[in-house]
Amino acid sequence: MNTCTDCLSRNTCASADKPMEEYIRQLPLETAHHRVEGQSTKCGFGLQGVCCRLCANGPCRVTPKSPRGICGANADTIVARNFLRAVAAGSGCYIHVVENTARQLKNTGLHKDKIRSEKALNRLAEIFGVTGEDKYDLCVKVADKVLSDLYRPEYEPMELVEKLAYAPRVKRWKELGIMPGGAKGEVFNNVVKTSTNLNSDPVEMLVSCLRLGISTGLYGLQLTNLLNDVVLGDPEIRMAPVGMNVIDPDYINILITGHQHSLFTYIQDRLLDEDVVAKAKAAGAKGFKLVGCTCVGQDLQLRGAHYTEIFDGHAGNNYISEAVLSCGAIDAVLSEFNCTLPGIEPICDELKIKQICLDVVAKKANAEYIPFNYETREADGDRIIDEIVAAYKERRGNVPMKLFTDHGNKNSLTGVSEGSLKAFLGDSWKPLIDLIVAGKIKGLAGVVGCSSVAYGHDTLTAELAKELIAKDILVLTAGCSSGGLENIGLMTPEAAELAGPNLKAVCKQLGIPPVLNFGPCLAIGRLEIVATEIAEELGVDLPQLPLVLSAAQWLEEQALADGAFALALGLPLHLGVPPFITGSGVVTKVLTEDMVGLTGGRVIVDPDGKSAANQLEAIIEEKRKALNI
């Protein structure tokens, strides 16, 4: 019998992951899933993006009797300003990530540290057209190319854009005047536009979003992956466990959260050193384990082939991090970026979990801040390890354990990247193209982005993914959507049974699931490389491909910057909820209709999985028809 004496009396939100839903419902600690109900009354002005707080005259809200703010801004201006501001902030986040990643590569070169993929390094050098005295020098040269672009002023075009992007796209972007200048300058400049009584032109601001999208996508997403491949190792396709079963209470467990995997390279290697393992053993544990949560966990999962000893698998996405911590077997949280929820703080306090933060941009209120510094990483690393061991000693036996050992599964396919997938197909995209042409795979859908809970945890993502595979559409995932879909088993080979007859046959023949996990949200960039390479092979432009994107449960500003890249690439982009734009007729029309004429892309909003899948299928059918396949 299920007795629930200590659980909170409030309802929790639904989750696509039913066992997890039940686990969370019975937790004695509050999670985001519990807070959904209390926040269910949404501000309608906020939802529509027509609340303006840009000056002390505000907040101004648009109503039939007050259609303009005090300054005179109408709904179009208010919405566009809020939207551009969000896209700029989101871009800033990813640019921060690529900046640190490039600095990490440069330091690796300067310090002649471990390089895990020379192949990845050479590939970048080739794209960038740089040569070096040796591999370390090449790291420096490659990193400098990236950094110098990021630091360019906004009025100077970035050099690598033309080298990274698909030529037909570059041509279109030039026609539209949206070739980005220095990525940091773009963020700066566009934030300025959105300040009080500056830009009021909704169309200009939307075009600026596209420019930010390009710098975000090519640098923040694509390059971050490729730079990380050098120091962290190329993804390799393999089966791995996912879910809370990966947590082994016999180890000192460190939950890592964030997006900057390269900041962990030193410590994750160090944790396997004999002297460090001895510290764990002295404390009564078998050793150390990293437990993945959020995108950095997905990235580790993706590259897991290189980290089998320290990393057992990905526990889940951002919105189960609170549940993961509540199990009691996590001793520390090492975080460096989002999506580290503030909601973990009271849980960490309650369960005496040590919180350490490596990057001030994600400083948590009760975390100790130990900034990552390449020069002092050894001393800092040892200090971090000692503190974690101390936390382990203090808490184990003194805090309740609520393990969830049968959660998730042991055989989710992972390690899919533009490189590993192509290699899997025999170093050619032709087999995939043939399957698409033959209709065995109707098309490709990138179900990407975040996980959200306000309307159900991963519920729309899961429903949409299931609907799409049932229509013989191969689903590629990246981001927290991956975490949700893998925990419910859609990335196990057995999930082929859920696919339509044609896709099912393909999956069975290849031994793959119908949903392929590219890893973190950063890997949306990888997915777009796949699309570009296929388009190149077919000799068509991206908007012509039978490819759709869905950020069904997009959560944050970064997702909007990603989305802007998708639109710049000319891809149809589905969102489950509108990005606070519907208060403006102009903004809504430009994004959902007129964008087709600009880049070929467009936004499709549909909160229902079934009808969204139908809409996306119709687009794929249309594109197939236009390609005569």
Place this chain on the structure above:
Amino acid sequence: MKRIFIDPAKCDGCKNCTLACMESHRQDGGKGLYTLDLTDPANQSRNFIVADGKGGYAPVFCRHCDVPDCAGACMSGALQKNMENGLVEYDKEKCAACYMCVMSCRYGVPAISPDRKRIIKCDFCAHLEEGPACVRACPKQAIEVREV
């Protein structure tokens, strides 16, 4: 009868009630706050929140008065006090748009429609089984339905 009781001290002026009312009575066939046209006067709310000038808010909602000024002024029979449920009900088919009710409501609640062909007045969300949308939308429980 039921009446929406108001506790002005709890009101933060968020206007969720206003939007809920607009959404509940929208005529464009759409559903959901996202697509509600906030600039269309046809969508105006039946209730309104006014800053009281002392840092608080005065929520003005139709009281469905025991002795309604509006129904007493109605020369078409469109507004009638329903003695069974206590509501002052409005039949827009009967309404002659004379606006005597607008003039007569001492609290200034009824409004006129943008097409000048009917009035806009609280109907207690008669079409919703769960009762007035405004009450459910209030995050502060400043308004609640009570039996009188």
Place this chain on the structure above:
Amino acid sequence: MERFVIIGAGAAGISAAQVLRDVRPKDTITVISTDEKVHSRCMLHKYLGHERDAQGINFVDADFFEKHDITHIACQTVDKIDTEGKMVCYGEYSAPYDKLLIATGAGFFIPPIPHFREAPNVFGFRDLSDALKIDEAFARGKRVFIVGSGLVGLDAASALCERGADVTIAEMAPRVMPLQTDEYAASVYQKAFEEHGCKFLLGIGASDAVVDGDGNITEVILSNGDHVPCDFIIMAAGVRPRIQIALDSGIAAERAIQVDDHLRTSAPDVYAAGDCTGLSGVWPDAMAQGKAAAWNMAGVEEVYEKPYPFKNTSNFFGVTMLSAGRLDLTEGADVLVHKTAGEYKKAVITDGKLTGYLSLGDISNEGLYLYLIRTGTDLSGKTDKIFRLTFADFYGINEKNGEFAYQV
């Protein structure tokens, strides 16, 4: 068991019948009316404009009498009241009463202009029967001459304009709707009517007429000597309380039937309500009087407070107006005006109190101005925001029943 008889099926008569039935579920209630059908005179123009049929201008449900078990004796005009025998007589019939309400309303008035009182093509616009006559006349000729540009005259004009009539309105005053408007508001309405084909003769009256062999007026001769040809005439130059029945029955009446603050007439158990009392000429007051009289007739004492008759709204061709209080200026009055595209508001403030209010355009939520005028609420300190007052400025709640209560 008591027998209640009501003479008249207008606002006062019907509202009285409704209240009586509510308080006295078992007693006998009889309504005797000249009109065949219950109708709202304020909606006659909807009928004349062919926007609604007779049932469409009924302000109660079609089965009102059956539903409430009220006897309706239609198409009968009461000639006399036997106040001693407590009997009303109509035609060859009579009906006994224990309590009687006279709610005979008011009739249109024809000034003593040669031929006007006799001509068969001169109509009022008060009752459904008037509208029927106009409808018939209109089938024969479309040139209409309307005397008076008050609400009644404009009602008729708007209905006939919509039907393509050639309408001329003569108004003695220098502007249309002189009682409700000021110069500007009048000009807005005048323009709206002119755009719909209406012609106005302002500051001019009819002084004579040319008639044909049947006595029908074919031309109206104006005070300036001009001749205006027409097919028929609508009189909208004022009304007079219908008091003949009171006069014939020995009930005190001069210009109107005299009533006390319980709406009692000089005759025992005889009450009067509505336009025939001369207390007010507007619908809400007639309703309120009917109700108050009914309460008193039923033995529940109800003091009827003197109405505030200076109030009206109008809605012609989508131009809406609310007019309350006195707009004519007395000494010491301050006039505040707010004017924007499509909006015009005027407030007259006397001794810190609102004494007149005019609003043209969106009159939404402006009901409180009438209340402020009627109650003479002190507005010191609030006059600078006179056009933005809402109930929030007087906000109060009756804790017991949740109704609002003015706090001043």
